[in-house]
Amino acid sequence: MMFLRSLPALLLWVALTGNAAQAPPNAGLVLWLDAADASSLSVNAQNRVQRWSDKSGQSHDAWVDEGTEQPQKIENAVNGHAVVRLSGTSAFLGKNIRSGNGPVTVLVVSRRLPEQAGVDPWQRLFSSRAQTADNDNVLPNFAISLAQTTAYEPTVSVLELQGVPIGPYAVGRNAIGTSENFRGDIAEVLVYDRPFASLAERQQAFQYLAHKWSVAVPTHADTWTRVGPLGTLPTRTHVYLPLSDQNNGGRWVLDTNLSDDFNGSSLDPTRWHVNNAIGNESLGRKPALFTPRNASVSNGNLNIVFRKETLPQKYVELGFKDYTSAMVRTRERGFYGYYEARAKPMNSAASSAFWLAWTGFTDNATEIDIFEIGGKTKGAASDRSYNMNAHLWATPQSKEHIASGSTWISPWRLASDFHVYGFDWQPDTLRWYVDGVLVRESKNRHFFFPMQIVFDSEAMWKWFGVVDDADLPSTFEVDYIHRWQRGP
Incomplete structure (x- = not known):
């Protein structure tokens, strides 16, 4: 996939280079090809690498x-x-890097000049082909291919992939055969046998390249x-502090x-709609x-039920039929701060x-999904799948829909038990937590407007599939919702 130059990208480049990294992250780096380092290129008398x-x-x-017209420095x-x-017509081949399955992160800097254009699509920048019988676009093989000509x-x-070997590999071609050879310039290749461990480390790599x-x-x-399990979980010693910050570093x-805490017998109508x-x-x-x-309070929980039932004809005429659920939202809006809920998703689709x-x-329409779970x-x-998303639907300046989402894969079924889900919303950063451990971090470039807290259940047939009626009624349980603001 290509990421072409654009104004937002240029602005990000300016921001990154203001604090440029002098080297890429070193941990887990298993291949580093750097055309800027003359000592790393062995060339012949014709300057062919x-x-x-x-x-x-x-x-x-x-x-x-062994191709003709070998690469040139x-x-x-x-x-x-x-x-x-x-x-x-000619490129590079390398031997096996890792035989066992695991994560891999590959970054390649390249360009194509006008006189190099007019090529076939799907030329390879990097290719790994552990299974020789299959092409490099069939897992566990993988490749960075360019649709652009x-x-x-x-x-x-x-x-960025999981569960694959690394190599035998190729740079600028398919690892096997003579097709999909790249025509253009390659400047640098970084290959890691692991995912980046944090946003700071991820940005270090990009700062270096930028x-x-x-x-x-x-x-x-x-x-x-x-990527992967949470590791050591924090122990809660203070009930009314975020689980991820029991030392109260955020004051x-x-x-x-x-x-x-939903300890009453009904929702407080002055607080919830x-x-x-x-x-x-x-x-x-x-x-x-x-x-x-479908929204009630009992046994110390907010309960949101998805059920099957017959609906009045006036709703059927609007497209609603056979199923009901609920949406609960705060009357007041919150802004920057830490939002934490202990919850158990419903055991249905x-x-x-x-x-x-x-x-x-x-x-002005904004949305941050702390989780959406099937x-x-x-x-x-x-x-x-622990799905996290953020949407900018409209601003006074634009109606463009801007979305950013990702998924953490949990080691457990999310509907099997209660867990603590947190979200730290700050002017510069958005952070998602599960059981007090960071699972996603993103720069905040769009979300500067107060929002309501919402709990709901919906029929997301295209995403999670059609619900099995045998699983109904199903209940989404929320033990508590707490919100904190940072102190001075």
């Missing part, structure tokens, strides 16, 4: 293949640095998502207006209608969602 030495210290050198090509120019500016392409090669940076460089102050299937508020996601009877929203307005999906396809 014979070997591209690996700088990672792992000795995974790339050797030129081009001095002072990009931002004062040399690149390796590939003609589309035209010229493009220096660009960083990124691939500063060195003056590349446009993909927008997802702004976001990091955990948190509890907002009692937007916090509720339940959508009641009338007026201009959301009626639900068809075919499930929001109705008040109906969604369980905890989110912040201020929507329905033509000039607790029991067909074939258990999404039962462990």
Whole structure:
């Protein structure tokens, strides 16, 4: 996939280079090919590259293949640095890096000049082909392939995968055969045998490449998502502090207006609004209608029920049929702070969602999904998927829909038990937590407007599949919602 130069990317490049990293992260680096380092390129008398030495210290050198018109070293090509120019007929091959399955992160800096354009699509920047019988676009094989056939500016392409071997590999071609050879310039290749461990580490890699090669940076460089288990969990010693910050480093102050332990017998109507299937508020996601009877408080929990029932004809005519659920939202809006709920998603394909929203307005509509969970999906396809999203629907300046989301895969079925879900909303950063451990971090570039707290269940048939009626009624349980503001 290509990430072409654009104004937002240029602005991000300026921001990144203001604090440029001098080297990429070193941990887990298993292949580092750097055309700017003359000592890493072995060339013949015609300046044709014979070997591209690996700088990672792992000795995974790339050797030129037997194709004609071998790659050439081009001095002072990009931002004062040399690149390796590939003609589309010859490229590099490397040996196996890792036989066992695991994570891999690949970053490649490349460009294509106008005189190099007019090529076939799907040319390879990087290819790994452990299974020789299958092409490199069939897992566990993988590749960075370019659909684009035209010229493009220096660009960083990124691939992040799980559960694959690494190598035998190729740079600028398919690892096997002579097809999909790249025509263009390759400046640098970084391959890690792990995911980046944090947003700071992820940005270190991009800062390094942005500063060195003056590349446009993909927008997802702004976001990091955990891969794998949570590790050691924090122990709660203070009930009214965020689980992720039991030492109170944020000097948190509890907002009692937007916090509720649900210890009564009913929702406080001065604090909560339940959508009641009338007026201009959301009626639900068809075919499930929001109705008040599906939201209740008992046994110390807020209970949101998704059920099957016959609906009045007036709703059937609007497209609602056979199912009802509920939406509960605060009357007041909250702004920057820490939002935490202990909850158990419902055990059906109906969604369980905890989110912040201020929507329905033509000039200002925003939404942050702390989670959207399908607790029991067909074939258990999404039962462990912790889905986090953020949407900008409209602003006074634009009606463009901007969305950013990612998924953490939990080791457990999310609907099996209660867990603690947190969200830290700050002016510069958005952070998602599960059981007090960070699972996603993103730069805040759009969310600067107060929002309501929302709990609901919807019929997300296209995402989680059609609910199995045998699983109904199903209940989404929320033990508490707490909101804190940072202290001075």
